[in-house]
Amino acid sequence: MITQATNYRRRKLVDYGMRGLTIGATVLALIPLVLILSYVVFRGAGALNIAFFTQAYEPPVVGLDGEVGNAGGVLHGIIGSLIIVGIALIMALPIGILAGVFLAEYPSNSVATVVRFCTDVLSAAPSIVIGVAAYVLIVQRTHQFSALAGSVALAVLMVPVITRTTEEILKLVPHTMREAAMALGAPKWWQTLxxxxxxxxxxxxxxxxxxxxxxxxxxxxxxxxxxGNNNVSVKLLEPMAALPLLTYKYTDTPFPAQNTLAWGTALVLTLLVLTVNLSVRWATRSRTK
Amino acid sequence: MAQAERLSTWQTFQQRTKHGDVIFWLLTLFFALMVVALVAAVGYVAWVGSSEARGRFGLSFLFKTGWDPNAQNFGALPAIYGTLVSSGIALLIAGPLGILIGVFLSELCPQRFKSPLSFMVELLAAIPSVIYGMWGVFVFVPFFRSWVAAPIAKSVGKSFPLLAGPVAAGRGLMVAGIILAIMILPTIAAITRDVLAVVPNHQREAMLAVGATRWEMIRKAVLPYARAGIIGGLMLGLGRALGETMAALMVIGSVKDKISTSLFGGGITAASLVASELPNANDSMHESTLILIALVLFGITLCVNAFARLLVWQAARGPVGSARS
Amino acid sequence: MNTQTIESQQVTLQKLTPFYGATQAVQPVDVVIRPRSVTAIIGPSGCGKSTVLRCLNRMHEVVPNARVEGTVLLGEHNIYGSGIEPQAVRRRIGMVFQQPNPLRMLSIFENVAIGLRLEGYARNIIDERVEQSLRAAALWDEVKDKLNHSGLALSGGQQQRLCIARAIALQPEVLLLDEPCSALDPVSTYKIEELLIELKQNYTIVIVTHNMQQAARIADRTLVFMVERTQGRPIGVLVEEDDTNKIFTAPRDPRTEDYISGRVG
Structure with missing residues (x-):
């Protein structure tokens, strides 16, 4: 006789309830994602016009109706972000990649353990702490806020990500590929390069x-x-604008036109993040297949 | 053949120097040590930069209230309180939710939804924090103020000071905690999913074979097996919440000099205090104190993360998921 | 121990056909497994013997996309019948797996008690049944002083007997064993074989094994599965079913003879 346990009805209810809860939690997590993305897209899309990409800051001229005459654009932020992140990338790439090569090629010595620990420390450090370090090291010394200091801070934040990915990817390269070169008697550095x-x-x-x-x-x-800087600036040793800074700054102003610019910058940043993540996902998928 | 050409190239190199491997080793070693140097520099700079404040207060200023830089009065207790409370709220909300999501993704989700759902949850982690802050200011704070905070403050809050009014502009510890919860949710969910994925199948079968339901299997076999890793994931999430700056700064209300008894009241976190005051600090004492706060924050997040990584590493015996802590 | 009639412990397979997705794993199986006896399933690897075994307590469908056609009768009730839940089947038809799998976070006692705990038995009944099951699994004397220790502290053979105790704590009608000795040393294997001969007085036992000597030693009846290729795709097929000594002395099917004598598989 296939009899069910006497308490099975209750257990089944608990089972359904908990499964429902896990689904509910997942849906609940997707709600803010959908909300944030749709707000950014709909509000931000309104901000994207020619002026947005071609003008810098314009002082708000408040009309009688409280509206700002000319909102200006975020060209200074776009140029600033490109310069700051670009220079950060140039600084972070050699350190990140070659440190990753070191960890992958000479994986088990005490130096590697220390280096690995340090990449963990760097990636665990709150970004504000890195900012403080750059502030003390560069801004305080030179008595000058500068794009270069920002690049240094961002570079420090990039290094652990690049190092870790490089190490993990290099370890995935099949050993047979090295053996082909090894069989010809090539030295290790040559195989690696x-x-x-x-x-x-x-x-x-x-x-x-x-x-x-x-x-x-x-x-x-x-x-x-x-x-931050209200003008288009390309001088590395002076304050510079950057897109996320504009998002922050224009969020906290009473002028609706500037608030719209904030949504616009948010849209640009979100599109960048989305594009990168989607293309990375697409690339890794075709690689694992 | 290209290979042969390449070979001749390295042979010329090899003839010039017999030490190719040594040079290569030294080169990569140099850059690897740069990473160590960066950590040392960050620590050293924060240590030296905060020496003035340390010399004058020690750590005692962390335990008193009243923040007034103009009067040389530095009491960082409100910042500490705000950091702990907002992160605590975030963990209380995101912890159970994240674990449930991880369970769903790893144990219950149909195969074809698994990877798109994982991707969407992880996308939450990729959105810049300033966008969370902005969305909070424009959308969530007004909503929360009129639909949640105000009604609660008017009813429950009358007898329960932790939820009392006035809700004012709506910015406060509770809102910051909720926004932080959204931000750390993907970390907790992704790590839970990853540590559940390494629970061996025979443990699940053992439960199913005695007539357990799916949930009983998860509850008695899967979750206990992965317990250490899940706790590690929670700690990594906590570490992220503790150090988060922009979102907290924008929605917490920036009340720096006193502790609000109500969660709907304004506050400040350590990270956002530093971010808002360091760029326009009055004098070197003010600067030094803020740097010291950053140093303390650094120390705390390091401890939390080290503990978390230890647990996750023990549980998964492999690299942790890519979610940034 | 068991109050059921002996007929209720008979397992009848009618056109039982397991699938993985669209792929049929085994040709339809029709066979009667006699109550309170040991039936061995032997055959080369990949012939679907474990798959068939897992169909008998609905563990097959745990694998994503796996499904079953045909019927399996326990006594006269179809375990795939409508309204029958897998949980109900599994508590009446216990299973022991290839790799000893004590629940890692539970003590020895709790490992045996887990099924009873789920069903909400009273504490004194659980205490009694755990001891009973551990005695029946010939493990009581070895573990009675360390019931609160982790099951992982036991040797492989002890762990496997612990898993048998866990399966019989629910007093099922049938006990399924999926190559239970493949991870064990000869002494532990011998102990388990002895135990199974003991247990068949109360339970219908079906054991999958790749070890023909083991089948010869303990089984009353033996099913022989082989791999066939239809359209280039391997598929398991039941080639012979008979008393064990007949299978090993006078097989009717030439394929069985080839397999027994070591020419294939």
Missing amino acids: TVVLPTAMSGIMTGVLLAFARATGETAPLLLTVL
């Missing part, structure tokens, strides 16, 4: 892209280092 690194390059670029997207959205360290 001509066989291993090129094979792993697309994977490493994935990590670099993710680090790039994350750094572009970082705000707190920039607040302490590049400060």
